[in-house]
Structure formats: C-alpha cells, structure tokens
Amino acid sequence: MKHKQILATLFLLPGLAAPALAASSLPGPAFPQFNNAAQVNAACTLGLGAAKQRVVALERRPVNAGWLAAFDDFYAFLEDTQYPLEFVLNVHPDAVVREAAQACSLRWADFSSTFEQNAAVYRALKKAPQADAIDAELVRLSAGVFEDGGVALPKLKRQRAKALLDQISELDQRFNKNIRDAGTVVAFTEAELSGVPGGVWKAAKRDAEGRYLLGVDYPSYLPLMQSADDAGARERMWRAKINEGGDANLALLADITRARHQLAGLFGFDNYADFNLRRKMAKNAATANAFLADVKSRVVEGELKDLSELRAAKAQQLGTSLSSTTVNRWDTSYYAERIRRERFSVDQEAFRTYFPPQESLLFALRVIEQLMGVRYTPVAADLWHPDAQAFVVSDAATGKPLAQLYVDLYPRAGKYNHAAVWPLRSSATRIGRTSTAALVVNFDRRGLTLDEMETLLHELGHAVHNNLSSTRYASAGGTRVMQDFVEAPSQMLEDWVYDKQVLKLMAEVCPTCQPVPDALLDKAVAAKDYGKGSRFARQHFFASYDLALHAAAVPDPMALWARMEEASPLGHVKETRFPAGFAHLAGGYGAGYYGYLWSLVLAMDLRGEFKADKLSPAVGQRYRNIVLGQGGQKPAPLLVREFLGRDSNSKAFFDDLTR
C-alpha cells in the first residue's frame, strides 16, 4: 500500500503532445504522448529551456501584490511540463522511452536543485505581500523548500548541498530502476504449485523442462506465498522477491543514506532524521521514536501470540512436535491464511468472483460519488497504454468539472510494481485550474481479493485528495500536506470495504455481479483483527529501522537490518536483502516511514465521524470541504481540529490496537 508522491516538480509542448480523443471533454490538458526517445529528449530540452526563461522573468518581476500568484503560475508550469515525464518513466510500455524519461528526470532534478538555491526568488518570496493566512502558509511552505535546498547556506556549503541533492536523486532513480527492470522469474513444477489457485499459474510461460515461470509481481507472489503447500516453493519465491534489488541496491542505499547524513550536517544537524522531521507533525526523531515505542509496547504480546499460533498450525499440519517446529519467514502468510480459513472459514481468494477488476474500480468510484458529492464520467483518451483509462470528476450539485483521474489496473513488464498515485497536476481556484491524478495498481484480471479492494480504496483516497482539493494556489494543492499526514485520508477509507451498506453499491455499477454473501463478509470482519499483532509489529519494525538508519553517522543498511531483524521473534535469514527492495527508504519516505503509523492515528480519529454511516453525504461533504479541499493551505493539525471540533488524539488507534 505504498503511496508515491512526486517530490520533484513538470509539461506539455505544442507539437509534441498528441491530442487526446474527445479532448474537449477533459477539463485539463491531454496526456502527452511519447512514442520514442527522440520525442522525450526534445520535450525535455524545450521544457527546461522554457522553465529557465520563466525563472529569469520571476527574478525580474517587481515584488508587489501579484508576486505570489506569479510564483504559483511558475509552479503550475513545472507541474504541466515536468510531471508527465516523471510519471512516464514508471509506466511507459517501451523501455527506450522509460530510459529517456529517466535521463530527462535527472536534468529536471538538476534544474530543481538549482532553482531551490535561487536567492533572488527566495528573497522575493519572503518579501511578497501576504493578504491573509493562506498567503502566509504558502510562503512558509515554499520558503521551507528553498531552505531545505540550501538557499540560506554560505556559498561552499550551498554548492555541496546541491551536489548531494543531485546525487541522491540519481541514486534513488537507479535504485528504483533496478527493481522495475529486474524481470525476476521463478520456475516451478506443477507439483510444487500444489495448493495455488490454477488461475495464478496455468496460463504462465513454461521453460524447456515444462516448469511454470512466475514473476514476483503481486498477482503471482501473494497467492503463492499464501497457498503453496510446498515449503520449498514458498522459500524460493520469497527469496527471489526479497533479493530483487540485489547487492547493487544495498550499495545504492548506503550511498543515499550517507549523502543524506552529509546533507543534514551542512545544516548543523548531526543526523538526517531530525533534519527531515523538523517540518513534519512529529517535529523530530525523538518524538517519532517515542510514538513507535508506545506502539511496540501494545503489540509485543500480540505478535508472540500470533507466532505461537502459527507454530501450532505448522506442527499440526506436519505432524511434528511443537518444540521441534520452527516457523520460517516464508511460512507466515501460508499458515496465517490456513488459520484464517480454518478459524474464520474466510478465504481471500473467494472474493475474486464478486470483485471483477473493472467493476471494482467503478464501485470504488461510486463510493466516493455517494460520499463526497461528485460524479465520475469515463472519457476516451490516448494515454500511455491501452489498459489505462480516464475519468472526468465533476461536482454532482453544479455539474462543474473539477478534475481528471487516470487509472492503470494491471501488471505488465517494466511497469511500477506496487500501488501508488501520482498527483500530476494540482488545482488552483485563483485561475480555475483543475487537477489530475494517476492511480497505478497491479491487480489480477480474474478479480480482487478483499485485501486488494482495501488497496484500491486506499489509493483512490490519494487520488481524491488531489482531485477534490480546492486551494487558491496549485503549490499548496491536494497531497502537498505534511508527509506524516498524507496517508491519513487513504487509511481512513480502507475500512469502508468491511461495511455491508457500502458493498451494496456494487449492485449499482454491476447489476449482473453476484453480491458478496453476508456470511462471507461477516467472516472477513471477524478475521480482520487476526494477525494484527504481527502486522503492526512489522510496520513498527520498518519504521524503527528507517529512523535508526537515518540517525546513524556511518549508515550500513544491511548490517543494521540483519542486527535488528536478528533480535525480532522470527530472526534474520542469511543471504536475504530486504533493504535492497525497500524503495520508500531510497525515495521520498527516507526517515519518514513512521508516517504510515502516525497517519493511522489520525485516520482512525477521522473515521469516528463516519461511525453512524459510512456513506453519509453530509459528513462526507463536510470532510471534503474542511480536510481534502484545503490541501496544504492550512497546517494538517488545524485541518483535523476543524473537522473533529477538537485536537486529534490516539485513543481510537490504541483502542483498536489492543482490541
């Protein structure tokens, strides 16, 4: 359930962007088409050239009442110019185009790190007349970006900061490319696939010996880990996935964390975690660590209990004694699933029949329509791949088009292999600018499990945050909120899939779909809390590792991981490299992974308002206006306070954790 936010900044160039079909029905620009590397390179050069001219114009502009609007115009230009390329490098079907976009992305990173040290623009930003609190917050947010870029540092340190930031961008790109292009496949005989649903492997390619070749993408990986009776098969799949980034990525992650440490040093911080957290809700690593310790204290018992149950299930299945039975990391999903099936007789696979992918998408959109007073209308559009689809989001009451949504549902070679949303464009009420979000997941064409439906709602939550933002400035739009808040709106919605009233909406978008039987959902609800101790213990572990790694003076990602994991109940497995695939850490979530748990506290608090009715249009629209609509133009704690009528607290979260 990863959410990826583009942290860098964007284009649409005359002559290069092929017009989309029915472009007039899209409120924003058509998606730019890149058919070969030459088009990418030409668009890149043209966009960067235009951006540089605009910087000069901004530097020369008198600092008067219109300055903040001009600054925001520039931001909007960057979104339209740079973001499509940053996105295309993750989803384009043609490797040549992806690689050209990746090279272009580095040129943009160089542009951004130069711009963020532009003292003239920074001074003007701080001096620009502010009409109200929204203007003041824009200045505070944007000045922070310049300051983090090193604008206020003395010359030598400033140069060093730019070099480090450019280096980090490049290393992060290589890290992600290694995963995207790994193309890992694992060969299994039919016997080894015993227990795995045939739909997962029967149509797969086979090698010369007739073995089935399965990728490590989610539609293959998850069902195999949950249902392959052969422990050796599970182990091979698990090892293939966990080693995907390889030693190359371990080295890259070490370089990235070292560069971050040096960067923090330039600002007088002795570690990157404190440097990075100072503008977030948590404010510093000590607060984040104290929060994590609190979480840990409440899940430690549950984790051990879960583990002993897994061991008992394994001993029973294999007919071994409890004391001689060891649970391995490749056993956990399998035995947890067995317990879930036996104890709660719930089978995630059973949901696929009820949740065909396209209908599931329409259902999820219908939930948002009902709740937030909007309409989604599918429109024809030329996008990056024939599987991708476009929707216009409009206000239900006025019919006014508000936004565009792109959706890319299925896995394919070279595509980003997790679930994420790219906010491609932010809205700005001052110029009637509409927003665009792209939702990217990797679902099985046979249908979704309930867990995957949760993922869909989660990602849609990010898209809605972008799409329904109604801020004055694009540069404060949608998901440009504090990073330890950004997951909250998405996490809040995950719970919606367990509600019968909500699931009934499926009949409105798919009259021929069989409704999920009440009994099946009841079982899923009963099973929901099962394994919570282990799940939260793992999240806690990831977050603690991330903070520890970014607090170290000489970071050694693999050694630290092995040491910390060795101390966990399941221990560390030699020759495995989890950090090599931990893209959050290499990218924008470095020292920020705790934000998933931190946001969850807020999500559960927000969810309380929907307790009586998860489809209440009154509460939904209040939420849309007070929280989503405000994007980053008010600080996150204030948004939450205005919606709840009080400050947020962790009661709902901790009650749920120990339930």
Ligand SMILES: [Zn+2]
């Ligand atoms: Zn997310």
